[in-house]
Amino acid sequence: MSIENLMMxxxxxPKIELDTGTDWTAVWTAVGTSLATIAVVLITTLYTAxxxxxxxxxxxxxxDAQEASRIAHSKAEAVARSRQDWINSLRDEVALFIATGxxxxxxxxxLHDKTPSNPQTPEDVQRxxxxxxxxxxxxxxxxxxxxxxxxxVQLYTNPTEKETDELLGAMNxxxxxSVSCKPTADLGGVVVRVTQTIIKNExxxxxxxx
Numbered sequence: 696m697s698i699e700n701l702m703m704x705x706x707x708x709p710k711i712e713l714d715t716g717t718d719w720t721a722v723w724t725a726v727g728t729s730l731a732t733i734a735v736v737l738i739t740t741l742y743t744a745x746x747x748x749x750x751x752x753x754x755x756x757x758x759d760a761q762e763a764s765r766i767a768h769s770k771a772e773a774v775a776r777s778r779q780d781w782i783n784s785l786r787d788e789v790a791l792f793i794a795t796g797x798x799x800x801x802x803x804x805x806l807h808d809k810t811p812s813n814p815q816t817p818e819d820v821q822r823x824x825x826x827x828x829x830x831x832x833x834x835x836x837x838x839x840x841x842x843x844x845x846x847x848v849q850l851y852t853n854p855t856e857k858e859t860d861e862l863l864g865a866m867n868x869x870x871x872x873s874v875s876c877k878p879t880a881d882l883g884g885v886v887v888r889v890t891q892t893i894i895k896n897e898x899x900x901x902x903x904x905x
Contacts, residue, residue, distance in 0.1 A: 792844035799837035800873040806830045862889040
């Protein structure tokens with residue numbers, strides 16, 4: 696074969712490209728996308744955590760407020776019940792005092808009305824002594840009971856209030872009149888009226904607590 700036959704005709708020079716192996720545009724695009732995704736996830740997580748803490752705080756504040764309100768209401772109810780018991784006790788003591796005052800007045804009257812006699816026999820003398828002893832015992836017992844109710848009312852009431860002085864003064868006058876066999880109706884009326892004023896004022900306080 697001749698050399699002429701081996702010669703090739705080149706019509707176009709081939710284009711030669713170098714492949715570096717890395718597409719930096721794609722890389723930076725991917726990195727940017729990843730960073731953006733991470734930022735979104737991080738921001739969303741932080742916001743969710745913030746919202747959660749805010750919600751928990753609001754719920755706790757609401758729960759604390761409700762608990763404080765419940766405790767305050769319970770205390771108010773307890774105080775109201777206590778004051779109601781106080782009203783009932785004061786009313787009962789004054790009513791018992793008035794009833795005892797009537798007994799005291801009757802016992803005092805019997806003791807003072809005892810007609811002196813001139814006993815003729817030792818038996819008559821003994822009977823007179825026994826009768827006087829019984830009448831005096833009844834009188835002393837009624838007086839002691841009246842003073843007991845007076846002392847209880849004194850302990851129930853507030854010594855700094857004007858109505859307390861009026862009530863105790865009226866009760867003391869009532870006892871003195873009963874012992875002396877003097878009229879007690881008007882004095883008993885004063886005791887009742889002042890007691891009603893005290894109870895009325897206390898009722899207003901109880902209603903304000905509810």
